[in-house]
Amino acid sequence: MISLTTLAKRPCKASQCFALLAVGTLFISGCDQKQMEDAENSVKEGASELGESASDAATQMGEAAKNMKDAMGEKFTAAWDKASEKLKEVEGGSEMLTNIKDFFKNAGESLSSITDEASAENAKAKFAEMTETVEGWGPKLAEMPEEAQTALKSVLASGAAHLKTLVEKVKDNELYQEHVQPQIDALMEKLHALAG
Structure with missing residues (x-):
């Protein structure tokens, strides 16, 4: 009973x-x-x-975990899973981790959306916003415990590596080169600086 x-x-x-x-x-x-x-x-x-x-x-x-692995790759998923365990009790940690996942998902979608000048300009604008987002993460990351920072930086590094593989697929696209590449370069620089 x-x-x-x-x-x-x-x-x-x-x-x-x-x-x-x-x-x-x-x-x-x-x-x-x-x-x-x-x-x-x-x-x-x-x-x-x-x-x-x-x-x-x-x-x-x-x-959901399988879908993320398919979309983002095993390294990013492994880093994200490890970080999610370490950030359970950290204020704002889980929220930032989710934001990072969505960030890289949206970045991939923006790259794949480039089919004409209008979509290329839209992608350029989105990547400009994303660069500002990364800049905003810096102060938040600095306030977290060292272990949480290390975990999040690992996720950022894995995400940046995954984004680089997506960029390689479109780097010969003239629309990408003309409209988006400078903004992507600026974004990648910010990501690498934040990831350490």
Whole structure:
């Protein structure tokens, strides 16, 4: 039988909490055996649903990790995973880590979007904004513990390396050379300086 004390400590959906409350109420006020069994079954069903929800969440996290590895490469994913463990208790650490992941994802999408002069100019503007973003990371990074800084710098270095491989694929594109390359060079310089 599932103890009420154990279940009370678990987060639950409204339906699960209602069932738990029902058992407690019946236990206190008195009830016949069938009422108690029905209430206990409701709690067991709720606990089962909670277990399934946790399993679904774990599956989704696994799929997200695979997607990131496919998009960003194994080195970046490994550095990101390691940093995420070290930054759990660091104020602002997890948020910055997520921002870095999105940053490099958007950088890759901007490079692949270059098909004409208009899209090249859009990419140029986005990379100018990204350069400012990297500049803004500096003060935030400096406020974090040394171990957190090291972890984030590793992610930045891996991200910059991945971005460089994407740049290699478009470096012969005249639109890239004319519109985007100077801004990319400035961005890469900032990234390398921040990553140390």
